[in-house]
Amino acid sequence: MNDSAAPDLPQAERWRAEAARLGASPHHPPNHAVRNALAVVILLVATAVVVDFARRPALDWEVVWKYLFDPTVMTGIRNTLLLTVLSMALALVLSVVLANMRLSGNPLLRAIAGVYVWLFRSIPLLVLLILWFNIAIIYPRIALGIPFGPEWWATDTRNVVSGFWAAVLAFGLQQAAYTSEIIRASLLAIPTGQREAAAALGMTKVRTFFRIIFPQAMRIAVPPISNDTINLLKATSLAAFIAVPDLLYTVQTIYNRTYQIIPLLLVATIWYTVFVSLLSYGQYHLERALRRDRVGRIS
Amino acid sequence: MTSVPLLAAVNISKWFGEHQVLKSISFEVAAGEAICILGPSGSGKSTLLRCLNMLERPNEGAVFLTGDLMGYTTHRNGMRELPDRLEARQRQRLGMVFQQFNLFPHLTALENLTEAPTGVQKREKGIVKQEALALLERVGMSDKARAFPGQLSGGQQQRVAIARALAMKPEALLFDEPTSALDPEMVSEVLQVIRDLVRDGMTSVIVTHEVGFAREVCDRFLFLEDGELLEEGPSSSLNQNAVHPRTRAFLEKVL
Numbered sequence: 001m002n003d004s005a006a007p008d009l010p011q012a013e014r015w016r017a018e019a020a021r022l023g024a025s026p027h028h029p030p031n032h033a034v035r036n037a038l039a040v041v042i043l044l045v046a047t048a049v050v051v052d053f054a055r056r057p058a059l060d061w062e063v064v065w066k067y068l069f070d071p072t073v074m075t076g077i078r079n080t081l082l083l084t085v086l087s088m089a090l091a092l093v094l095s096v097v098l099a100n101m102r103l104s105g106n107p108l109l110r111a112i113a114g115v116y117v118w119l120f121r122s123i124p125l126l127v128l129l130i131l132w133f134n135i136a137i138i139y140p141r142i143a144l145g146i147p148f149g150p151e152w153w154a155t156d157t158r159n160v161v162s163g164f165w166a167a168v169l170a171f172g173l174q175q176a177a178y179t180s181e182i183i184r185a186s187l188l189a190i191p192t193g194q195r196e197a198a199a200a201l202g203m204t205k206v207r208t209f210f211r212i213i214f215p216q217a218m219r220i221a222v223p224p225i226s227n228d229t230i231n232l233l234k235a236t237s238l239a240a241f242i243a244v245p246d247l248l249y250t251v252q253t254i255y256n257r258t259y260q261i262i263p264l265l266l267v268a269t270i271w272y273t274v275f276v277s278l279l280s281y282g283q284y285h286l287e288r289a290l291r292r293d294r295v296g297r298i299s
Numbered sequence: 300m301t302s303v304p305l306l307a308a309v310n311i312s313k314w315f316g317e318h319q320v321l322k323s324i325s326f327e328v329a330a331g332e333a334i335c336i337l338g339p340s341g342s343g344k345s346t347l348l349r350c351l352n353m354l355e356r357p358n359e360g361a362v363f364l365t366g367d368l369m370g371y372t373t374h375r376n377g378m379r380e381l382p383d384r385l386e387a388r389q390r391q392r393l394g395m396v397f398q399q400f401n402l403f404p405h406l407t408a409l410e411n412l413t414e415a416p417t418g419v420q421k422r423e424k425g426i427v428k429q430e431a432l433a434l435l436e437r438v439g440m441s442d443k444a445r446a447f448p449g450q451l452s453g454g455q456q457q458r459v460a461i462a463r464a465l466a467m468k469p470e471a472l473l474f475d476e477p478t479s480a481l482d483p484e485m486v487s488e489v490l491q492v493i494r495d496l497v498r499d500g501m502t503s504v505i506v507t508h509e510v511g512f513a514r515e516v517c518d519r520f521l522f523l524e525d526g527e528l529l530e531e532g533p534s535s536s537l538n539q540n541a542v543h544p545r546t547r548a549f550l551e552k553v554l
Contacts, residue, residue, distance in 0.1 A: 196354055197401035197460075201415035201467060202391030205383050211418060215405050290405075292447075 063263035067254060068270065076250030077271055083167055083236040083246060088229055090172030091179050098180035099187060100209075113180070120177035126238055128174055132166035133242040167239040167246075175232055182224045186217035219290045226283035230276050237268075247271055303366050305330040305502050306393075306471055311350055311360035313343070313526075320346050321357065322526045328471065328504060333497040335505045335513035335534065338523035339549060344506045345398075347523065348473050351504065352393045353386060364392055364470065391419060394464030398476040400456040402448035408435065408459045409444040412466040420467070427466070434462040438492050454485025458492055471502035479508060490516075510537060510553050522546045 101113035136157040145151035190213050198208035240249035251264040304327035313321040320343045328334050336344045349355040351362055353370035362369040371378035402411050412431035416422050435441045438458040448456050464472055478486045494516050497503055507513055514537040522530040530543040541547045
């Protein structure tokens, strides 16, 4: 407080004069010197680490380039993508069924779906994968017919459940358990008024589900399901354990022969990164498309 | 009344657990008639309305729509719930307007109107669309045909919801407190739409707190309290001279 100010001036008057003086002066942003300095330091350290890592002789970028578009690697990519798409497709269909069972009025259906989710969330993915790969030990023959009655068609289990299909079943069935919980939560998030309005318009329960409830639930479910799809893409590399020639397995076969472990793991990493980026990009556009009412576009 | 009433509720009783929310209520609605259901909160007005199109199933009693039993078939000496498909077919005959509008947020106003007529009634898309646009025009919403519910005000949403119910060409409309969720300045635009519909002869059952509106627009009123139908009469008698002392007490509070 300035003592030279007129002492008889009332307090409020002094404040007003002070505010007028300050208000006329320029306003400056706050000083973030420490924060800015920290940002620069972190950037420098990170750059140093990345540059140093990239220039390590063991990385051998020439080998990376040589194998990046190698036909064997391309086959691996094809299998990885097929595994992801087929497993996720199986999971999506099954999870919608499971979620509806969990929300059913029938206690038996609820219990069956509950046990399924419990069971498939309990088994480690790798165990499930190896189990399916060895399913022929438990069920050597697959037959189509009436139980204890005539048999129309039968075959050796190994002919049907190859390593690839064992992987699809393992990934798909486990993913269904997780995805069904996402779908269930999304269905529960839709207000009951939506069902009532649809019912009052004469829609059957099935029509209400597919036309009214499910489209709204998917808007909620897309971000977590995209997350799971990205996870699944990378988790399919576990299929290398049962010799499914996916991306990781193909680079392994190459480095087992050439001993260029690090460059070939880099090849796999680059491709996984590319596809995860594409999935994220797809997720962004899918979310926009589903939330067409929220993006303010009136077409 | 000698002719078959359009809508008849006979001895409707409903329990939620131990609590009886409707106590053997009977009333009839003639074609072209507008009836309002009045009563304090928790008196069972909305439940009664929802029993008419079987959104709530009464525990006792029956509802007839032009003589057809709603929601049930006779089975042995009792009644059996209709399967989903047949019940859905019956519900097409009664339109419903909700307090919370319940428009489908993922569809445009126009799509909200056309979804059920094309999907449920399998009517021709082009014709349905023309009719829907005409209905939106009728409720003063034709300029918002391509807007989504989230982009509309409460009053606009409710007007679209009324048009959506009309798009099914129902035999009667059920209004469940159509203006209770609206900001005061939007109440009149919705009431005006309902007033016009009633004037055009649309059979209506209206649950409302707007006593002035009920007296002006409706032919008759029902007064409910604690699940009991206390009084029924011409809505012109909705004033301080109401017969039943409880009705009078209620009116004194709201008028």
